[in-house]
Amino acid sequence: xxxxxxxxxxxxxxxxxxxxxxxxxxxxxxxxxxxxxxxxxxxxxxxxxxxxxxxxxxxxxxxxxxxxxxxxxxxxxxxxxxxxxxxxxxxxxxxxxxxxxxxxxxxxxxxxxxxxxxxxxxxxxxxxxxxxxxxxxxxxxxxxxxxxxxxxxxxxxxxxxxxxxxxxxxxxxxxxxxxxxxxxxxxxxxxxxxxxxxxxxxxxxxxxxxxxxxxxxxxxxxxxxxxxxxxxxxxxxxxxxxxxxxxxxxxxxxxxxxxxxxxxxxxxxxxxxxxxxxxxxxxxxxxxxxxxxxxxxxxxxxxxxxxxxxxxxxxxxxxxxxxxxxxxxxxxxxxxxxxxxxxxxxxxxxxxxxxxxxxxxxxxxxxxxxxxxxxxxxxxxxxxxxxxxxxxxxxxxxxxxxxxxxxxxxxxxxxxxxxxxxxxxxxxxxxxxxxxxxxxxxxxxxxxxxxxxxxxxxxxxxxxxxxxxxxxxxxxxxxxxxxxxxxxxxxxxxxxxxxxxxxxxxxxxxxxxxxxxxxxxxxxxxxxxxxxxxxxxxxxxxxxxxxxxxxxxxxxxxxxxxxxxxxxxxxxxxxxxxxxxxxxxxxxxxxxxxxxxxxxxxxxxxxxxxxxxxxxxxxxxxxxxxxxxxxxxxxxxxxxxxxxxxxxxxxxxxxxxxxxxxxxxxxxxxxxxxxxxxxxxxxxxxxxxxxxxxxxxxxxxxxxxxxxxxxxxxxxxxxxxxxxxxxxxxxxxx
Amino acid sequence: xxxxxxxxxxxxxxxxxxxxxxxxxxxxxxxxxxxxxxxxxxxxxxxxxxxxxxxxxxxxxxxxxxxxxxxxxxxxxxxxxxxxxxxxxxxxxxxxxxxxxxxxxxxxxxxxxxxxxxxxxxxxxxxxxxxxxxxxxxxxxxxxxxxxxxx
Numbered sequence: 001x002x003x004x005x006x007x008x009x010x011x012x013x014x015x016x017x018x019x020x021x022x023x024x025x026x027x028x029x030x031x032x033x034x035x036x037x038x039x040x041x042x043x044x045x046x047x048x049x050x051x052x053x054x055x056x057x058x059x060x061x062x063x064x065x066x067x068x069x070x071x072x073x074x075x076x077x078x079x080x081x082x083x084x085x086x087x088x089x090x091x092x093x094x095x096x097x098x099x100x101x102x103x104x105x106x107x108x109x110x111x112x113x114x115x116x117x118x119x120x121x122x123x124x125x126x127x128x129x130x131x132x133x134x135x136x137x138x139x140x141x142x143x144x145x146x147x148x149x150x151x152x153x154x155x156x157x158x159x160x161x162x163x164x165x166x167x168x169x170x171x172x173x174x175x176x177x178x179x180x181x182x183x184x185x186x187x188x189x190x191x192x193x194x195x196x197x198x199x200x201x202x203x204x205x206x207x208x209x210x211x212x213x214x215x216x217x218x219x220x221x222x223x224x225x226x227x228x229x230x231x232x233x234x235x236x237x238x239x240x241x242x243x244x245x246x247x248x249x250x251x252x253x254x255x256x257x258x259x260x261x262x263x264x265x266x267x268x269x270x271x272x273x274x275x276x277x278x279x280x281x282x283x284x285x286x287x288x289x290x291x292x293x294x295x296x297x298x299x300x301x302x303x304x305x306x307x308x309x310x311x312x313x314x315x316x317x318x319x320x321x322x323x324x325x326x327x328x329x330x331x332x333x334x335x336x337x338x339x340x341x342x343x344x345x346x347x348x349x350x351x352x353x354x355x356x357x358x359x360x361x362x363x364x365x366x367x368x369x370x371x372x373x374x375x376x377x378x379x380x381x382x383x384x385x386x387x388x389x390x391x392x393x394x395x396x397x398x399x400x401x402x403x404x405x406x407x408x409x410x411x412x413x414x415x416x417x418x419x420x421x422x423x424x425x426x427x428x429x430x431x432x433x434x435x436x437x438x439x440x441x442x443x444x445x446x447x448x449x450x451x452x453x454x455x456x457x458x459x460x461x462x463x464x465x466x467x468x469x470x471x472x473x474x475x476x477x478x479x480x481x482x483x484x485x486x487x488x489x490x491x492x493x494x495x496x497x498x499x500x501x502x503x504x505x506x507x508x509x510x511x512x513x514x515x516x517x518x519x520x521x522x523x524x525x526x527x528x529x530x531x532x533x534x535x536x537x538x539x540x541x542x543x544x545x546x547x548x549x550x551x552x553x554x555x556x557x558x559x560x561x562x563x564x565x566x567x568x569x570x571x572x573x574x575x576x577x578x579x580x581x582x583x584x585x586x587x588x589x590x591x592x593x594x595x596x597x598x599x600x601x602x603x604x605x606x607x608x609x610x611x612x613x614x615x616x617x618x619x620x621x622x623x624x625x626x627x628x629x630x631x632x633x634x635x636x637x638x639x640x641x642x643x644x645x646x647x648x649x650x651x652x653x654x655x656x657x658x659x660x661x662x663x664x665x666x667x668x669x670x671x672x673x674x675x676x677x678x679x680x681x682x683x684x685x686x687x688x689x690x691x692x693x694x695x696x697x698x699x700x701x702x703x704x705x706x707x708x709x710x711x712x713x714x715x716x717x718x719x720x721x722x723x724x725x726x727x728x729x730x731x732x733x734x
Numbered sequence: 735x736x737x738x739x740x741x742x743x744x745x746x747x748x749x750x751x752x753x754x755x756x757x758x759x760x761x762x763x764x765x766x767x768x769x770x771x772x773x774x775x776x777x778x779x780x781x782x783x784x785x786x787x788x789x790x791x792x793x794x795x796x797x798x799x800x801x802x803x804x805x806x807x808x809x810x811x812x813x814x815x816x817x818x819x820x821x822x823x824x825x826x827x828x829x830x831x832x833x834x835x836x837x838x839x840x841x842x843x844x845x846x847x848x849x850x851x852x853x854x855x856x857x858x859x860x861x862x863x864x865x866x867x868x869x870x871x872x873x874x875x876x877x878x879x880x881x882x883x884x885x
Contacts, residue, residue, distance in 0.1 A: 082832030082869045217828065224833030225821045225840060227768020227808035234767035242762055267751050285762035286771070287754035359772050359780060359834040359868050408770070408834030409868050440773040634828055638874070642831055645870030668777040668866060676872040677859035 058187035060195045062115030063142045070184025072104045077116035079126040079380050081410035083697045084635035087218045095211040096143030098167040108404040111386040124383040129598040129695025141198035153189040154181045215634040232378040232405040235365040240433040243280040244289035247446045250661035251520045252303040255279050263296040273429045280426045305520030310657040313518040317454035321475035325514035326491035332508035337469035341460025349537040350722045353656035354450035360408025361443040364423035367433035372399045378407035380414040388417045412525035445663040448524030451476040453533045457541050465549025470506050475514040477523045498530035502538045503567040503596040504560040528701035531597035539593035539706030566626050570603040573624035578605035591710025599694030600627035606707035610715045614730035618680040628691035636696050640684040643700030649674040651705040742810035752798030757781045768808040768837050779865030782841040783807050789845040808837035816847040823882035831869035839865050843879050852885050
């Protein structure tokens, strides 16, 4: 255990005069209730307040705190943004620690790479659908270490062999079961025992699991149905001001004029901060701040990107994609096989820029002082945020306190710290804490977008229609080169090519990648990342091959998956459950897709109906999933339902476009979300598996687009190679 | 200007411009954070509260338009039979993901059940299509409304 780090964490909370509030469910909301709100209707009653700064706390590792009063706190290394990770990670810990989920409270981890780095990403970052994959072993080990030490402390007290004792529901029992001590009673003694290496501790046999694999209740649900849940945007601090921002509508532009006098004349406005790239109006409340921004009538100098347009970006991608790129895969000799093929197909596929548009708009609260900087934000990237703020303020990293929060939708947006960086730049001009809130328009128009990809594919079929050659060139910007340099090597972006060529056995494959960085656009990871683009392209083109070979799309794929039993199993299950092959009325169709991504196998069948006016109704989506050993099947179903709709929303409606350097979409009336009256039922069929756990947060977003466009093809004969779906092209000619 | 607002049966005095949206009075002036900001244009429903039992988008409700109307927010909707039934159903079916939109979803659903205790799918579509959820919890929202309504 790292004494210093633990102490630092507790001192931090004490110094900030904060108490951790144990709310009804046991979710410890950390930091946010201060000042006037403590006596409001939604603060926890005083009797339920848990003091965190107690001596004699048992803290065998970064994840477990048991204090002598019996409070069990689990520190969550990854961020909760809806994916249910606070529940799954708690289940992993609680299973081995032998406590019930309703006996624990959880706390957001502070920034600390040494304790909380995601071993999959080598940094304290929540992404790549890796939380369970990265933390399954470490958290089980951490829990087992805790259990062993508590048992050892009891055995020592009773002077018996620890092997004769057992632990259950936070209590250690002796062999007879007549003697027992609670974890709270044992905390002080256990804290004094030497901590064994985590890897040496014996884990529970999966057949003895009582939590892992069950539909345990989410620990964050109760506070999310009555308004108690606290997100970054809910931060309230004594003396805090609120700032609204206007960011240059063109990337790289600067504020030219601001009517500061008019802004300051608005009741409640305190200050105007002009940092060139943005103007902030600081006020007593957001209503006044927003009014101040309008009164400021800001004009902009657009700078070098004032002429950026989508048409030019696509032209640039089209040209660059004619050149060979960095080779991602080269099996056999695709060129020769293509030349000798009985039948050849070529196609160009394109997918648009996409905004994340999480429900909680970008926001960050900063209190910058001489020797420290406190940040209240919901972030997927705690470590990166801390580093960037240290750089920006010139303060040492350990003076930057990141108070993480529940996130009101991440989807990759909160992997980026640009919102925090902007807030710190503004806070440099403000005395006391300031909460910077972006409007929805700022959020959509200053997102960091899923890249526009331009793909060229070709394939050769033999006389029987079987594919003998497959080439795929991907052109688009590289997020990895900027964000995860370890994923970018010799011009090749591993994320941009992930899931290219699919799970199939093909004799000759050539995949290459051309990096193109259009000016005036910032790109970033977006739920489903590389596979969301590649699975659409690969599974659509595979459908084209099946059609050219005059074969059924499911049967055609099965022929190519004989080597891959898990992929074959999800494909067969999805087809069977969807009633593949049963007749449908005119203008209705089914489409299928299959993928291996994020360590999980998925297949989806979409059933669509295309009206005479071209509008598309997705009636049903059936998903089959093999994600290896799973923690909570209910969470997986929720992710399949939600992730599918996230991908479907983009496939049907999503597109960010540029004109005169500006994003043309601005709010939910021009960047359309799916609504309840539009969404299909999503059915999930989960395959029980003992394989290593795979991720499920992003996989369903990747699987769905091709299933839908393949279904549209089945319904109309129209092949869609560009997203979002162009309904004009689907109008009935009859 | 000074206004006295009746929120969850308690009177609160605030001094703001009359055109200040009720949303910011609740959140920033009174520190009641359960009502969420999502779009500022009445396009997403995250800020839904009830005025005399009717659902309104508080981001587009100027404080000077409220008058004597009784304001109910997510913090107190559990005191109504519809709100309590919905919260229970929400928990039973594990509706929430990120949870940010759920205050607004529950407020819209509570208003629906008050007027239409036995809603059809079409009733649910009509009452709930103003509430956006980017996590895609719609399927469970529909099921939870039906569970709460006993249909």
